[in-house]
Amino acid sequence: MTLRKIGVPLAAIVILLLAWEFLVWANGWPDYKMASPSDLFPAYVQYWDLFIVMGWQTLWRTIAGLFIAIAVGIGLGMIMGFSQTMRDALYPLLVGFNAIPKATVVPIVALLFVGAHDFNTVLIAFMISFFPIAVSISIGLSTLEPEYRDILRSLGASKTTIFWKIALPKTLPEFFGALKVAVTLAFIGTNLMEIVSPHGRGLGALFDSGKTNSDYPLMFAVLIALAALGIVLYYIVVFLENIFAGWAERNPS
Amino acid sequence: MQNLIEIKGVRHAFATAAGPLPVLDGLDLAVAEGGFTAVVGPSGCGKSTLTRLVAGLLIPDEGEVWLHGAPVKGPRATVGMAFQNPVLLEWRSIIDNVMLPLEIVKNSLSKSEQRDRARYLLELVGLAGFEDKRPSELSGGMRQRASLCRALVHKPEVLILDEPFGALDAFTREDLWQIMHDVKEQEPFTGVLITHDLREAIYLADHVVVLSGRPARTQYVLELTPGPRSIDTLYTPEAAQMLKDLHTQIRIAQGRKEGDAA
Ligand SMILES: Nc1ncnc2c1ncn2[C@@H]1O[C@H](COP(=O)(O)OP(=O)(O)OP(=O)(O)O)[C@@H](O)[C@H]1O
Ligand SMILES: [Mg+2]
Numbered sequence: 001m002t003l004r005k006i007g008v009p010l011a012a013i014v015i016l017l018l019a020w021e022f023l024v025w026a027n028g029w030p031d032y033k034m035a036s037p038s039d040l041f042p043a044y045v046q047y048w049d050l051f052i053v054m055g056w057q058t059l060w061r062t063i064a065g066l067f068i069a070i071a072v073g074i075g076l077g078m079i080m081g082f083s084q085t086m087r088d089a090l091y092p093l094l095v096g097f098n099a100i101p102k103a104t105v106v107p108i109v110a111l112l113f114v115g116a117h118d119f120n121t122v123l124i125a126f127m128i129s130f131f132p133i134a135v136s137i138s139i140g141l142s143t144l145e146p147e148y149r150d151i152l153r154s155l156g157a158s159k160t161t162i163f164w165k166i167a168l169p170k171t172l173p174e175f176f177g178a179l180k181v182a183v184t185l186a187f188i189g190t191n192l193m194e195i196v197s198p199h200g201r202g203l204g205a206l207f208d209s210g211k212t213n214s215d216y217p218l219m220f221a222v223l224i225a226l227a228a229l230g231i232v233l234y235y236i237v238v239f240l241e242n243i244f245a246g247w248a249e250r251n252p253s
Numbered sequence: 254m255q256n257l258i259e260i261k262g263v264r265h266a267f268a269t270a271a272g273p274l275p276v277l278d279g280l281d282l283a284v285a286e287g288g289f290t291a292v293v294g295p296s297g298c299g300k301s302t303l304t305r306l307v308a309g310l311l312i313p314d315e316g317e318v319w320l321h322g323a324p325v326k327g328p329r330a331t332v333g334m335a336f337q338n339p340v341l342l343e344w345r346s347i348i349d350n351v352m353l354p355l356e357i358v359k360n361s362l363s364k365s366e367q368r369d370r371a372r373y374l375l376e377l378v379g380l381a382g383f384e385d386k387r388p389s390e391l392s393g394g395m396r397q398r399a400s401l402c403r404a405l406v407h408k409p410e411v412l413i414l415d416e417p418f419g420a421l422d423a424f425t426r427e428d429l430w431q432i433m434h435d436v437k438e439q440e441p442f443t444g445v446l447i448t449h450d451l452r453e454a455i456y457l458a459d460h461v462v463v464l465s466g467r468p469a470r471t472q473y474v475l476e477l478t479p480g481p482r483s484i485d486t487l488y489t490p491e492a493a494q495m496l497k498d499l500h501t502q503i504r505i506a507q508g509r510k511e512g513d514a515a
Contacts, residue, residue, distance in 0.1 A: 147340045154308040155357045155407070156328045165356070169344050247344040247387065 035220040043221040050206060051225060057202035059229055061118060062183075062190045065125025069182055073130040074175075077137020081167075087138060098131040103192060110197045117200060121193040128189035129182040136178035140171030173248035176241035183233045191226065203229075255322075257410065257443045258284040258307060263316030264468075265302065276302050277313065278468035284460070288479070289437065289444040291454035293499065294464030294472075295507045300447045303469070304413045307445060308332045321410060330358040333404035333442075337416040339396040341388035347399050348384040351375060354407040374402040377439055378432050394425035398432065405440055412442040419449060427484060430456050434481040451499045452487055461495075463502040473502040 017037045024036035031039050044051065076094070080087040102124060109120050144167055152162045194204020203222050210218035242249075260282040266273040276299040284290045292300055305311040306318050309328040318325040320332075333354070341350045351371040355362065362370065375381060378398040388396055397417055404412055418426045430453065437444070448454050454461045459479035465472040475495060486492055 145338065145340065147336045147338050150305070150308070150310055150336075151334060151340055151353075151403075152357060154310055154328050154332050154334050155330050155354050157357045161357065165353070166342065169342070172344075245344075 032214065032216045035217045039217040040221045040224060043215075043217040047206070047218060047221070051203075051221075054201060054203050054206045055225060055229065058187075058190055058194065058204065058226075059233075061121045061202065062125050062186045062229075062233070065122045065189060066129060066182060066186045068122065068126040069130035069133055069186065070179070072126070073133025073178075073182075074137050076130070076134040078141065080134065080138035081141025084142075087142065094131060094134060102128045102189060106192045106196045110193070117197055120197060121190050121200075121202065124193045125186040125189035128192075129186040132178040132181045132185070133175065136174040137171055140174045141167050144170060172245040173241075176237065176245050179237050179241075180234060183237055184230060187226065187230050187233070255286055256283045256319075257286040257288070257321055258282065258445065259317070259319040260303075260306065261317045261319075263306065263313045263318065265299075265306070265311070265313040265315075266468075275468040277306075277470070279470035280316070280464070281471045282462060284443055284445060286443055287441055288460065289446065289458045290460040290462060291446045291448055291458035292462045292464060293448060293451060293454055293503065294469060295466045295503065296449075298464050298467045298506070299469035300464065301415055303464075304334070304415050304445065304447060307411065308334060308413055330354075330407060331410040332413060333407065333409035333411070334413045334415070335397075335400045335404040335417045337419040339388075339393075339400035341396055341399060341403075343388050346385045346387060347380065347391070348372065348375065350388065350399060351402045351406050353403060358407045360407065371402065371406055374405055374440075375399070377436060378402055394421050394429065397421065397429065401432075401436070405436070405442070408440070410443060412444045414444065414446045416447050416449065418453065426450075426453070431484070433457055438481065451496050451503075454499070455492060455495050456482065456484070456487055461499060463499065463506060465506045472506055473499075475499060 021036050021038060024034050027034075029036075076090065080090055105127065106124055109123060113120050113123075148166050148170070149162055152166060157165070190202065191204040191207075194200045194202035195208050197205075199205075200208065203226055207219055207222040210216070210222060260280060263277050263280040264275070265277040266275040268274075280299075280303065282290070282292075282303070292303065294300055302311065306313055307320070307325070309318075309320075309325045309332070312326070320329070341347075342353070345353070348368065348371050351374060352367050355367045355370075360367075372381075372384060375384060378401060380395060380398055380402070383391065383395065383399075388399070391399065401417070404414075418429050421429065434457070444458075446454070446457060451461075455475075455477060459477050461475040461477070462471060463473040463475075464470070475498065477495070
């Protein structure tokens with residue numbers, strides 16, 4: 001079972017790499033057109049220290065942005081979930097805000113807080129990722145069947161008790177669904193900022209330096225490193241989901 | 254005998270977009286201690302609203318709701334509720350679901366005594382051995398039985414059942430009727446049962462109240478001999494006569510509703 005769970009995805013990765021290598025070899029592409037996996041290993045070896053430093057930069061900023069997004073998203077979600085008036089007031093604003101392509105916001109923020117690189121990056125990661133969290137929490141809370149509330153309310157339970165005992169746990173599956181989307185979005189946010197801001201840090205900046213130096217294998221190596229980080233973060237969320245909202249999965253009997 | 258539940262001249266209207274919607278108008282209801290009253294009436298006439306009044310979840314615009322000699326001003330822990338939707342918490346085991354009210358209502362039971370109490374109730378309704386299952390692993394009838402245990406676990410004076418068997422098939426429903434009689438023997442309560450099923454009403458209750466169409470008022474009250482009975486009593490000529498009377502009353506209730514609309 002576990003062998004299957006690890007072996008199958010691993011095999012898929014190996015097959016993908018082989019196919020990629022073959023495609024580049026068969027077409028005779030030079031590495032400025034398309035680097036092949038075998039070009040990547042030298043790039044990793046050469047820049048290993050940089051990858052560690054920059055990878056860490058990207059990772060902590062993404063996670064910081066994500067945590068702020070979770071806090072703000074839950075807060076907004078609760079406000080909108082409990083109050084119809086606030087939902088009517090805030091929803092269109094949020095949708096509008098979310099519709100703005102963040103690539104256009106990045107230069108504005110970069111200019112607004114010039115030099116505050118960490119802050120800018122975390123800010124964009126947060127801005128791009130809080131929306132699905134806020135929506136999922138507000139929908140989860142506002143669609144709570146009234147009977148659930150009545151069961152506890154008829155016993156004299158306070159609003160806080162109802163929130164902790166019923167509303168919050170019931171919303172967790174939707175919350176984790178949104179968090180999976182948010183993780184990926186936060187990554188995109190971090191990298192947008194890292195690539196755009198001058199003298200940046202993080203994997204985005206490494207990518208940018210690869211571009212300036214026409215080091216194509218490095219650029220591809222950064223992409224793969226980003227993918228790897230993304231996978232790790234995503235599966236951390238899946239792991240937490242199984243612990244806290246595993247009950248929502250219908251166990252096959 | 255003293256009346257445990259006493260509702261007198263209750264009027265209530267909900268504020269809606271189209272203006273106030275009168276739902277209850279001149280509702281009277283009295284349930285003696287240990288009594289079991291079934292309430293029937295046209296769909297949407299205000300039956301669930303009535304249960305919310307008794308539970309203290311809703312304060313009426315006018316009129317009085319008394320529980321055990323005191324006016325109802327808000328929710329109180331001496332009420333247990335079960336609905337058509339069993340609303341079990343899916344992330345909890347069955348026994349933890351049943352114990353939920355004990356986490357909210359003040360009581361002197363230790364954790365293990367709470368468990369024993371829940372276990373005893375589950376056994377009473379035939380759910381022994383399912384304590385640690387999740388609600389999703391149970392059938393609809395079993396979930397409804399667990400929901401009944403949760404409504405009873407804190408020994409409420411009043412048990413409010415809002416169409417609890419409405420979504421079950423006919424045979425499962427008859428099983429649960431029987432269980433209700435057994436439960437009432439072991440765990441005495443004063444009951445209000447909302448139902449659409451006239452047979453259920455005359456099988457379980459000692460009074461059947463017919464409400465008029467919306468806005469609801471008490472239209473007709475049928476008195477039965479209290480106490481447990483066997484399913485065969487539903488097939489006697491007396492039962493047939495009662496069902497016929499109730500049926501006629503429901504028709505009248507619906508007629509009044511149509512008359513209002515015209
Ligand atoms: N909170 C509320 N706000 C506005 N209208 C309400 C509210 N609750 C109930 N109503 C309306 O009051 C009327 C009576 O509702 P209620 O749920 O008490 O009926 P019911 O007799 O239980 O119906 P059913 O037989 O379908 O269960 C309905 O028309 C319903 O739409
Ligand atoms: Mg109802």
